[in-house]
Amino acid sequence: MNSAVADLDAFDQAERVVLIGHSLAGILIPEIAARRPDRVAHLVFLSCFVPAEGQTVADEMTPLLRVVSRGMTLFHARPVPKAIAKRMFCNDMTPEQTALTLSGLVPEAPGLLHDPVTRLGLPPATVIPRTFIKTLRDRVISPETQDRFISNVGNCEVRSLNAGHDAMISSSLLLAKCIEESVGRRRD
Template sequence: MSTTYLLVHGAWHSGQSWARVVPLLGGAGHRVCTPTLTGYGDKRHLLGPDVGLGTHVDDIVALILAEDLTGVVLVGHSYAGMVISAVAERVPDRIAELVFLDAMVPVDGESGTDVMPVTRTLIDQAADSAEPWRIPPFSLFGVTDPADVAWVRTMLGDQPVRCLTEPVRLVDPVAAAIPRTHIHCVGEEPEGFDRRPVTQGQVWELTAGHDCMITVPEELAALLLKLG
């Protein structure tokens, strides 16, 4: 049976970050969507101070409705844990599973800075720049191979502050009942990026840095295929 995987990239990245995972899921007979959110990658020209979490939620909801996607395994990497949480609130009947891939996991009323307080430091640093609404990439997210580093650098762009300060509203019991899986990248956790204990759903561990779709795509795809 074919499953639709909708893979949502995290902060600073683009849909290109899933390029190594797509053929592995597609080769198993599944549909795979890897949109680039507003302000990143080939949509970088749309970046501006008004781009926020709500913008990215609209991006994904619009795609789901335009493509009439149902039974979606909705995967959010890193910051996109905020995005998929809010998307599920909007279209819960179209989502079969939520997958938080080394991701932020908010509760009602929280912003990214609430979920991961270290991001406040990034915002404070940006405040002293000429464009205080944008945060440049600050690391290579566990990618060390020189060829991979060069590739990742081609897709990285700035993150709008508003993405991290807009809160989510999570009040729909139907959305709250959607099955969820958490994939935690372990072994290379950066200092200060503490992960909250999981209170809902199953937890799988993946030995990898944060950008596991870049460094261990086969292992990641194998986990995702368990949900298909």
């Protein structure tokens, strides 16, 4: 968290930024915005875990994801096994996109999964607008679970994208257009 805030502080102080979080970053971008509200113009949640206040990501996982995450933690922070990752992340990808995705697997920090989250310091959506991009073919966070997380985000624009979990790889142009339409419209 501190390194992300330091990165934000390193940007030109005259510029406000759009924070786009994917998956586990749903617990990070609200905290960054709470720490630097004057620097953040918009929050975009792309198929993000957004647990209820005081809950953990692990509390919100499906039983299968809990088993996978527990195994990764027990075996000293290993990445998701490639066979499981391919099923979870690559269901809408070309062979080239799948190879790229699987080559970049890294361990997740266990604290992200098991530390309670808070959004108490986050300014209201009238100060920092929010968009949630719901991925309709997601095998990591089902569309129904994303609906619950959208509710936890609160007052936000919801956009749907016919893509899997890693839409930034499988549907990058559609995703970019979706973000531009949402964020760009608010800046005009």
